Amino acid sequence: MRKNIAAGNWKMNLDLASGKKLASEVINMVNDEVQNDAEVILIPPFTHLTVVKQLIGSSTSVHLGAQNCSDQKGGAFTGEISTEMLQSVGVEYVVVGHSERREIFGEDNALLAAKTKAVLAQGLKPIYCCGEKLETREANQHFDLNKAQIEEGLFDLSKADIQKVVIAYEPVWAIGTGVTASSDQAQEMHQFIRGLIAEKYDQETADGISILYGGSVKPDNAKELFSQPDVDGGLVGGASLKSRDFTDIIKSF
Numbered sequence: 511m512r513k514n515i516a517a518g519n520w521k522m523n524l525d526l527a528s529g530k531k532l533a534s535e536v537i538n539m540v541n542d543e544v545q546n547d548a549e550v551i552l553i554p555p556f557t558h559l560t561v562v563k564q565l566i567g568s569s570t571s572v573h574l575g576a577q578n579c580s581d582q583k584g585g586a587f588t589g590e591i592s593t594e595m596l597q598s599v600g601v602e603y604v605v606v607g608h609s610e611r612r613e614i615f616g617e618d619n620a621l622l623a624a625k626t627k628a629v630l631a632q633g634l635k636p637i638y639c640c641g642e643k644l645e646t647r648e649a650n651q652h653f654d655l656n657k658a659q660i661e662e663g664l665f666d667l668s669k670a671d672i673q674k675v676v677i678a679y680e681p682v683w684a685i686g687t688g689v690t691a692s693s694d695q696a697q698e699m700h701q702f703i704r705g706l707i708a709e710k711y712d713q714e715t716a717d718g719i720s721i722l723y724g725g726s727v728k729p730d731n732a733k734e735l736f737s738q739p740d741v742d743g744g745l746v747g748g749a750s751l752k753s754r755d756f757t758d759i760i761k762s763f
């Protein structure tokens with residue numbers, strides 16, 4: 511059965527000392543307070559991965575993720591980080607296609623499909639992001655847009671590979687804005703995405719995939735969002751930078 515996941519995407523925030531402090535606090539709070547079986551993923555900047563991995567140690571509930579990777583195996587690609595490098599420092603998950611990568615860095619579905627394959631080829635798990643902008647939703651094209659992002663980014667994968675993917679639906683209009691999708695809006699899109707997977711692969715495969723919601727998840731809305739049948743957790747930005755808030759979100763399952 512699919513897992514409940516709380517993933518904290520720190521984005522380009524925190525120097526090393528602040529990152530160490532945050533990771534230590536979250537790991538301690540998870541150990542002391544969290545009773546449920548949610549998987550927690552800390553996703554710091556590349557520079558902090560090794561240190562955060564050391565702090566995680568052999569914890570079975572806290573895992574390490576990276577925010578991005580190259581689609582290339584290695585070589586003359588200045589400034590890029592390969593999946594092999596990420597695996598060598600203990601990364602298990604890699605975020606692929608966050609809306610900030612799509613929008614600011616122009617990453618398209620074809621590149622993201624290649625990155626997803628690179629992550630899987632290295633034995634790591636992609637957290638593949640999709641989500642529409644406000645104008646797309648207002649034009650009532652949000653289902654088509656998410657369908658294209660899912661189909662073009664993921665549907666070249668084998669059944670064995672798609673089963674290793676985590677999907678994150680993040681409506682762009684809800685990211686960092688304080689405006690959260692309602693639990694009905696989240697459930698509606700998550701159910702739609704799961705339906706696409708069932709159609710392409712099969713129902714059992716679709717039922718096994720964790721689909722996270724992202725966009726202004728906070729301690730006071732997490733429970734309602736996570737209680738939706740097709741919402742299996744959150745990809746949390748701002749609130750993951752505060753240990754108390756992130757831990758309270760983890761406790762919301």
Ligand SMILES: O=C[C@H](O)COP(=O)(O)O
Nearest residue numbers: 519685686725726747748
């Ligand atoms: O990756 C996380 C998402 O972009 C959500 O960010 P947020 O929780 O700050 O809205």
